[in-house]
Amino acid sequence: MSEHDHATPDRHALRAEALESLLRDKGLVQPEMIDAVVRHYEQDIGPMNGAKVVARAWTDPAYKQRLLQDGTAAIAELGFGGPQGEHIVVVENTAAVHNVVVCTLCSCYPWPVLGLPPSWYKSPAYRSRVVREPRAVLAEMGLTLPAEVEIRVWDSSSEVRYLVLPQRPAGTESLGEAELAACVTRDSMIGVGQPATTERRDPDA
């Protein structure tokens, strides 16, 4: 193992600064490009993109059909795409089937619709356990599913990124698309949670 395994956070910061300055000197990447990438992923993309996709699918049956047939193309209709979104497959939750997404090998994740993955998604525990005992892991994360509901675990491959289409919550018939999008949580699109009900939804989401 390398000495960096025992590095402190400050050591990592110093190492990152050294690499950035070397890459700049070599003309491989300029700090402004790094600034732009970080700004983009911190401010422009995130679960609110996926929430719009889900809300559209809930309100437009033809769109939902296109989304399930070719996720990448249907998501591009709403203007979302880019790195880690080249091949997105949308899997639909029903009364009988619940889908949950993992990347057992590293941390593949559909960036254009969900942003960057949360830390638990990248943890060794989630990545190994959700495949072996999904029902128990989901319960630990606060999602207890009826025994008769089949759980399907989707392991991201080098090409495919998965997005869960959660079930539209009961009692949301009167809501418009924007209000529905506010019900769609990040966790519900990974499959470890359900959409927020109208009473509990985040008014700022």
Place this chain on the structure above:
Amino acid sequence: MPERRAALDVAGPAAPPRKNGELVFTAPWESRTFGMTVALHQQGVFEWDEFRDCLIAEIARWERDRPETEWSYYARWQTALETLLARKGLCGGAELDAREHDLAARPAGHDHARR
């Protein structure tokens, strides 16, 4: 360090990706490391799958060896990026060590953790 606090504010709950979850980056070096990886890929320096393979190998190595250290995803990412750049002959470990040594030797008052 005021710079570091400012960066965390930017990554705070007001920005969209965190509204629905948690902080994307827990320290500035993580976001710089992520940003340089994506920027290098955008420049055509490597294919994303090349980096991904290095990251998978590095995570697997850590899980196999289980060093007595806390799990840090971006520490693995950092090592994977260094491995890939060294393999491509773009940035060797020795020159990186030397640069790190130079930066560490700066007089007090120079902030190591930029932004």
